Amino acid sequence: MTATTSAGTAETGGTANATGAAGTAMATAARPAGGPGRRLDEGLIQRLVAGLTASGEATVIEAPFTGEPLASLRQSTAADVTEAFAAARAAQAKWAAVPVRDRAGVLARLHDLVLARRDEALDILQWEAGKARAHAVEEVLEVASCALYVARRAPRLLVPHRRAGAFPVLTRAVEARHPKGVVCVITPWNYPLALSDDVLPALAAGNAVVHKPDTQTALSALWLRSLAVEAGMPPALWQVVLGSRRTIGEPLLDSADFVSFTGSTEAGRAIAARAGQRLIGCSLELGGKNPMLVLADADVQKAAVGAIRACFTNAGQLCVAMERIYVDRSVHEQFVEAFLAATGRLRLGASLDFSTDMGSLTFRRQLEKVEAHVGDAVAKGARVLAGGRARPDLGPLFYEPTVLADVTPEMALYREETFGPVVAVYPVDGDDAAVAAANDSEYGLNASVWSRSTARARAVAARLQAGTVNINEGYASAYGSQGAPMGGMKASGLGRRHGGEGLLKLTEAQTVASQHVLGFEPPSFLTPERYANLLAQTLTVLKRLRIR
Numbered sequence: 001m002t003a004t005t006s007a008g009t010a011e012t013g014g015t016a017n018a019t020g021a022a023g024t025a026m027a028t029a030a031r032p033a034g035g036p037g038r039r040l041d042e043g044l045i046q047r048l049v050a051g052l053t054a055s056g057e058a059t060v061i062e063a064p065f066t067g068e069p070l071a072s073l074r075q076s077t078a079a080d081v082t083e084a085f086a087a088a089r090a091a092q093a094k095w096a097a098v099p100v101r102d103r104a105g106v107l108a109r110l111h112d113l114v115l116a117r118r119d120e121a122l123d124i125l126q127w128e129a130g131k132a133r134a135h136a137v138e139e140v141l142e143v144a145s146c147a148l149y150v151a152r153r154a155p156r157l158l159v160p161h162r163r164a165g166a167f168p169v170l171t172r173a174v175e176a177r178h179p180k181g182v183v184c185v186i187t188p189w190n191y192p193l194a195l196s197d198d199v200l201p202a203l204a205a206g207n208a209v210v211h212k213p214d215t216q217t218a219l220s221a222l223w224l225r226s227l228a229v230e231a232g233m234p235p236a237l238w239q240v241v242l243g244s245r246r247t248i249g250e251p252l253l254d255s256a257d258f259v260s261f262t263g264s265t266e267a268g269r270a271i272a273a274r275a276g277q278r279l280i281g282c283s284l285e286l287g288g289k290n291p292m293l294v295l296a297d298a299d300v301q302k303a304a305v306g307a308i309r310a311c312f313t314n315a316g317q318l319c320v321a322m323e324r325i326y327v328d329r330s331v332h333e334q335f336v337e338a339f340l341a342a343t344g345r346l347r348l349g350a351s352l353d354f355s356t357d358m359g360s361l362t363f364r365r366q367l368e369k370v371e372a373h374v375g376d377a378v379a380k381g382a383r384v385l386a387g388g389r390a391r392p393d394l395g396p397l398f399y400e401p402t403v404l405a406d407v408t409p410e411m412a413l414y415r416e417e418t419f420g421p422v423v424a425v426y427p428v429d430g431d432d433a434a435v436a437a438a439n440d441s442e443y444g445l446n447a448s449v450w451s452r453s454t455a456r457a458r459a460v461a462a463r464l465q466a467g468t469v470n471i472n473e474g475y476a477s478a479y480g481s482q483g484a485p486m487g488g489m490k491a492s493g494l495g496r497r498h499g500g501e502g503l504l505k506l507t508e509a510q511t512v513a514s515q516h517v518l519g520f521e522p523p524s525f526l527t528p529e530r531y532a533n534l535l536a537q538t539l540t541v542l543k544r545l546r547i548r
């Protein structure tokens with residue numbers, strides 16, 4: 001079990017600078033002697049692990065802050081997945097008969113429990129993902145907001161609705177919404193609690209869920225499930241299984257009635273193909289290479305401060321984080337200066353309180369990718385304006401927030417998602433050039449536009465190929481808007497979470513239409529031809545009267 005740290009002491013480091021470009025100072029937060037703070041309670045871990053459907057070999061996960069063992073988690077076998085689906089199906093049949101208001105009531109209570117127990121969640125998130133506490137807070141707020149939004153809106157969205165019939169009065173059409181059945185939810189490791197909220201609309205819609213969180217961050221998903229049980233959810237309704245795509249991917253995808261996946265574009269393509277073969281629906285929340293546009297009339301100081309959160313939240317391991325900044329040439333120098341100054345003030349470190357601004361990367365493979373991207377860019381002529389180096393003195397997976405200039409298309413990070421604390425800044429000439437550069441990507445997840453004129457920023461936003469656009473913010477305005485759809489265009493995804501769409505995609509629509517007074521067959525006193533003419537004339541009149 002966890003975990004005292006052996007790495008990192010308080011110090012102030014200068015930025016590494018492979019090219020000799022001007023660097024900025026990097027503050028390093030002091031950590032309490034003996035490690036990042038209190039350990040995760042062993043009893044809590046054991047209680048959470050009991051919620052798994054898993055009988056396979058155990059995998060030991062390591063705490064990113066220290067590299068030391070954090071928990072031992074049994075993996076699920078294919079037979080466990082079959083068992084999980086069988087239990088979920090049995091529970092779903094009963095759950096679908098529970099009135100939607102009562103189902104929603106569970107989520108309203110979950111909202112309260114999440115907020116009341118938030119410190120427990122923050123500790124778990126920091127230990128398993130290595131993120132700063134301020135960034136873990138965003139997860140707690142997201143999941144609570146989602147629970148409440150779904151609780152409040154589901155009854156109205158799911159109630160049967162009258163729709164325009166074939167002929168007014170004669171035809172009465174009603175749209176009903178039925179649950180899909182058992183939804184498979186696959187979530188990644190970067191926002192394990194926030195992304196587990198995909199389960200909530202599925203439950204509200206009357207589905208059961210078989211959930212496969214990433215093993216590294218399974219404890220926070222199990223924590224949310226345990227609170228849902230406390231809030232009144234039948235335990236069998238939300239099954240949690242663990243394992244790699246290689247071992248349990250196929251049984252999972254082949255047993256589900258719908259798949260909700262968050263992860264990389266590459267994995268999303270494979271899942272969509274498999275779902276397509278079975279003709280089941282899927283929603284895919286995938287990768288991004290998100291652009292931030294600083295227009296000529298932007299408040300440059302605010303944009304520079306905003307860029308810090310937009311780029312370096314969770315050490316850049318955030319699907320909606322900014323990895324490209326296009327700054328109007330007229331304010332480029334001013335922006336870069338302010339951005340570097342703000343970057344230099346960031347406090348890095350492992351600490352279970354709010355004394356640090358950025359934590360660690362989560363996996364070694366993530367650190368290796370960041371190092372490879374920066375190394376490749378520097379080798380091909382990019383300039384490091386800030387950061388550019390790992391910080392093993394703080395912990396095994398720390399990397400400094402890094403700002404690059406002179407990035408060109410030959411460099412891997414020009415187009416590829418880095419998913420780390422690395423951003424490239426480019427000068428551009430005018431709004432048209434900024435929009436063209438922003439859209440020059442296979443991705444279309446999130447974008448950010450900075451301007452003193454909301455009208456101008458909105459006009460730019462309308463031309464951006466991105467599922468969400470934040471004005472004078474990096475990502476939180478759009479992501480936090482529970483009532484509005486969130487998801488990606490182009491290679492960034494299919495379908496949306498949040499809003500009505502995020503709930504209704506987890507249902508089957510059924511139209512029940514009844515015919516009254518007159519049917520569609522011609523009455524005995526009219527020939528088929530006359531009846532056809534009468535119907536055509538009726539349509540014309542209805543249009544004139546604006547009834548259709």
Ligand code: NAP
Nearest residue numbers: 187188214243244245249262263264267285286287288319
């Ligand atoms: P990944 O390789 O796609 O894996 C994500 C998770 O999904 C892993 O736990 C993985 O399990 C599992 N998985 C993938 N394919 C599966 C399959 N066929 N069956 C069962 N499980 C499967 O992504 P990653 O690199 O770890 O995560 C980072 C990526 O997620 C980034 O590209 C990021 O942009 C994206 N992301 C997108 C959003 C969004 O809302 N758009 C949010 C967060 C992250 P195993 O690895 O154990 O096989």
